[in-house]
Amino acid sequence: MMLEVTLAIAAIVISALALAAHKLKGTKKEGTDDLILAITEDYSRRVSKLEGKLVDLQVRLDILESQVEKELRQRFGVPVVQSKKEGVVMLHEERDITKQGEALGDFELSILRCVEEGAKSPAEVRAVVGRSREHVARALKELYEKGFLNRQGGRPFIYSLSDKGRAALKAGDLSA
Numbered sequence: 001m002m003l004e005v006t007l008a009i010a011a012i013v014i015s016a017l018a019l020a021a022h023k024l025k026g027t028k029k030e031g032t033d034d035l036i037l038a039i040t041e042d043y044s045r046r047v048s049k050l051e052g053k054l055v056d057l058q059v060r061l062d063i064l065e066s067q068v069e070k071e072l073r074q075r076f077g078v079p080v081v082q083s084k085k086e087g088v089v090m091l092h093e094e095r096d097i098t099k100q101g102e103a104l105g106d107f108e109l110s111i112l113r114c115v116e117e118g119a120k121s122p123a124e125v126r127a128v129v130g131r132s133r134e135h136v137a138r139a140l141k142e143l144y145e146k147g148f149l150n151r152q153g154g155r156p157f158i159y160s161l162s163d164k165g166r167a168a169l170k171a172g173d174l175s176a
Contacts, residue, residue: 062132104148107131109172111139112148112165119152119160 104112107129114120114128126136140159143149148165152158161169 062134104168112169115159115161119158121156121158
């Protein structure tokens with residue numbers, strides 16, 4: 001009988017120890033989960049701050065680029081075309097390609113070629129021509145006002161090539 005009581009007490013003690021160990025593991029797991037969550041939230045905040053700084057720097061860079069381009073245009077009287085791959089700034093003379101005497105530069109022609117493939121939003125044009133949002137929006141507006149592009153309402157606007165734009169592209173292809 002003594003052996004049975006001893007075995008019963010041993011079984012109870014072992015069960016209690018196993019239960020305590022299981023509870024300790026659960027607490028450690030919850031603590032680990034909380035720690036991982038805190039670290040993830042901290043890094044998310046840091047990434048958000050860095051993204052904000054990156055956007056600010058991009059805006060400042062776009063402003064500086066437009067100021068430099070404006071200054072070069074004022075000094076030399078020609079539009080500036082930048083090669084994004086090599087970081088080289090080249091000056092190109094505008095050429096008269098229309099019967100109406102309106103001169104289009106390489107940048108404007110590249111926009112017309114892009115829109116010739118199909119109606120596009122400013123963001124789609126920007127992805128193709130590789131210029132800042134402001135630069136592309138300004139050029140699209142000018143081309144629309146000169147009659148080279150058609151603009152469909154809504155935000156964002158959708159631009160398509162007009163008959164005058166097609167004629168300008170044909171004249172540009174012949175002179176190239």
